Amino acid sequence: MLKLENVDAGYGKLGILWDVSLEVKEGEFVALVGPNGAGKTTTLRAISNIITPTKGKITFDGKEITKLSVQEITKAGLSYITDDGALFSGMTVQQNLKMGAYSIRDKVQIQESYERVLQMFPRLKERLKQNAGTLSGGERKMLAIARGLMSNPKAMLIDEPSLGLAPNIVLQVLETLKQLTVNGVSILLVEQNVNTTLKVTDRAYVLEDGRVVLSGNSAELLASDHIQKAYLGI
Template sequence: MLVLEDINVYYGAIHALKGISFEVNKGEIVTLIGSNGAGKSTSLKTISGLLRPKSGKITFKGENLAIVPPQSIVAKGISQVPEGRRVFANMTVIENLELGAYLRKDKTEIKKAMQHVYELFPRLLERNKQISGTLSGGEQQMLAMGRALMSQPELLLLDEPSMGLAPILVKQIFSIIKEINASGTTILLVEQNAHMALSIANRAYVLETGKIVLSGDSKELAESEEVRKAYLGG
């Protein structure tokens, strides 16, 4: 479904992604794990068109994304939940969700998508007229995910969904990620909580300073001595 081949990305003189290659197959949850500054968020921003690779190829369902503007990438079926949630703080919950469907014209389908979001996140229905900036961190994370789902993406990019959340909320968010995947959405997950990420993913790639140093079945990686020492505290 999504294939990155030999991607190189720079921030000025800094070589942020050094020839990385990976793929995400339809129906999978794939996770990128690694420490801060490893290139995880840069990878997602490059896929969604917010950063442009200096070289390499990104294809989604066989189409080259490197020449497609970000808003058109959303229209092609890729939606990103940014790190830090980035909800529109001065707008209500329902207005944020409606913005997630800005490219869509079918009111009946938008209504169905909204219903699906409220089923996944009942708290948002309770708070639908509330100003988003007054929500808790967990509620804002739910809203950011709900907003991304309003475009009915085939591939959902999640950037650090557990950041800053209490452990009980982290479990809840990861349970919902599994539910979103089970309902047919493919997921690429960037996450510092390697233990949680590996527990729900089919496959994983380990990034270190802009390079992929390990990849494979997530259960096998969770049991790998190298991964346990570096990321799982064992």
């Protein structure tokens, strides 16, 4: 579904990613974990072509997307949700959701997507007329994910959904994402919350200093010496 092969990327002359290779299969929930400054967000930006890789190849759904525009990548079925959600705070929940379907011209399809995401996020249904800026942190994360789903993506790139949330809300958000993969959506999740993330994802990659240093089954990685010592302090 989504594959990176030997990707280098950075900002101007500042290199951040080095020879990064990873893969997310259809309906798979994959995590990219690592410390601050490791290059996790840069990886998502390179996939979305917000920054263009200087080396390597990125393919999505069988087609190379390395040189496609952000809009073309979104239209191909890849949705990117930033760590701040990029919501329109002065607009209502309903308006934010409808903005997520900007690339769709079929009104019937938009309505079907709208009804589907409200079924998945019943709390948002109760707040349709409420401005996004007045929502709680957890509700804002849910709205960002729901808006990303309005375009019927085949895969989602999600950056730090747990940022600033209480532990019980974090688990709720991650379980919601897990359900999306059950329904066939592929997810690449960037997270610093290593312990909780590895408990709910299928596989994971560990990124340190711009390089993948470890990868494999999430449960096995959680039990590995490297994760236990470097991230869990055990």
